[in-house]
Amino acid sequence: MVSHLNNIQIKNTLSDQSNNTFNSSMAPIKQSTKPMSETSFEGQRASREFEEEHRRDKRQRTTITPEQLEVLYQRYSLDSNPTRGVLESIARDVGLTRRVVQVWFQNTRARERKGQFRSVGPGSSFTLGLNHLRCPFCRALFKVKSALDAHMRSRHWPRSAIG
Amino acid sequence: MVSHLNNIQIKNTLSDQSNNTFNSSMAPIKQSTKPMSETSFEGQRASREFEEEHRRDKRQRTTITPEQLEVLYQRYSLDSNPTRGVLESIARDVGLTRRVVQVWFQNTRARERKGQFRSVGPGSSFTLGLNHLRCPFCRALFKVKSALDAHMRSRHWPRSAIG
DNA sequence: TGCTAATGAGATGTAAAAAG
DNA sequence: CTTTTTACATCTCATTAGCA
Known part of the structure; x- marks a missing residue:
């Protein structure tokens, strides 16, 4: 259960990025x-x-x-x-x-x-932040769902739905 | 559960910047x-x-x-x-x-x-300090919009503005 | 001084790892 | 395998600071 008090745990990310340049240590x-x-x-x-x-x-x-x-x-x-x-x-x-x-x-x-999968169909949308919707394929952002839907249809047509 | 962190947790604010590319700093x-x-x-x-x-x-x-x-x-x-x-x-x-x-x-x-693609403050008044319009490409200033338009057309013609 | 590049913090998404 | 957690990457938003 990882009961370590790693809540605090100052992330070393700070120093990570700094010395992250391609070091020679293979x-x-x-x-x-x-x-x-x-x-x-x-x-x-x-x-x-x-x-x-x-x-x-x-x-x-x-x-x-x-x-x-x-x-x-x-x-x-x-x-x-x-x-x-x-x-x-x-x-x-x-x-x-x-x-x-x-x-x-x-x-x-x-x-x-968990229900957060590409719901291209009606209903849920990819809410994110305030009024930003993100396309699951590319990362384009849209302010309204209709715009995202149009984008999905034009750019990422779900042809697998054909039966 | 996804107990989101209510604790201190020093954020890794560097996540956005200086990523690992060959040029980290300096x-x-x-x-x-x-x-x-x-x-x-x-x-x-x-x-x-x-x-x-x-x-x-x-x-x-x-x-x-x-x-x-x-x-x-x-x-x-x-x-x-x-x-x-x-x-x-x-x-x-x-x-x-x-x-x-x-x-x-x-x-x-x-x-x-924020509605200001470039220059032009709020209120839609084109007054930029002293009734000046600034070209978004170069920084040339113009007093009237027509002059700016002419400049844009001649110097920065948007050939492929529309996808 | 105005514009804007850069920075910092908070939020979100998710690949990878750990736990079960 | 699934579920949960961690680490990292990127975004927005607000703010700071550098240069013409």
């Missing part, structure tokens, strides 16, 4: 977010390529790009519980490791259970 | 290469690299040139919420760090939200 290559080869999803991660050898003490947070997200959601709509093989296929497809994709599916399932 | 490279105006203060700033390491108590204000502004506004008109990758692309494009461009977009969004 940490054991855990191979998490390897710079995917020359797939269609390479652009955004260019700046992270020299981050592949992650820091020992730092958590390596993968930034999933909107393009990758779109594919992931699309596959998720087809099967939210893919087998290991399918998982690896998806991973290769989007250019992420199997582990990352797996975690994403786990988190997305949990998110959906 | 690095007087930020100053954009001034194309035409070779002023003297630039020289003294550049030659102060070493001293800058010790005294970084001063805030480093980047001067964005009209040329850079023009590109920034152009990209902004296409997408006011660029993804990380796009942001870096823009940064490379204009020759500024990603952080600077990011801050510019944040400030510009805030400015736009």
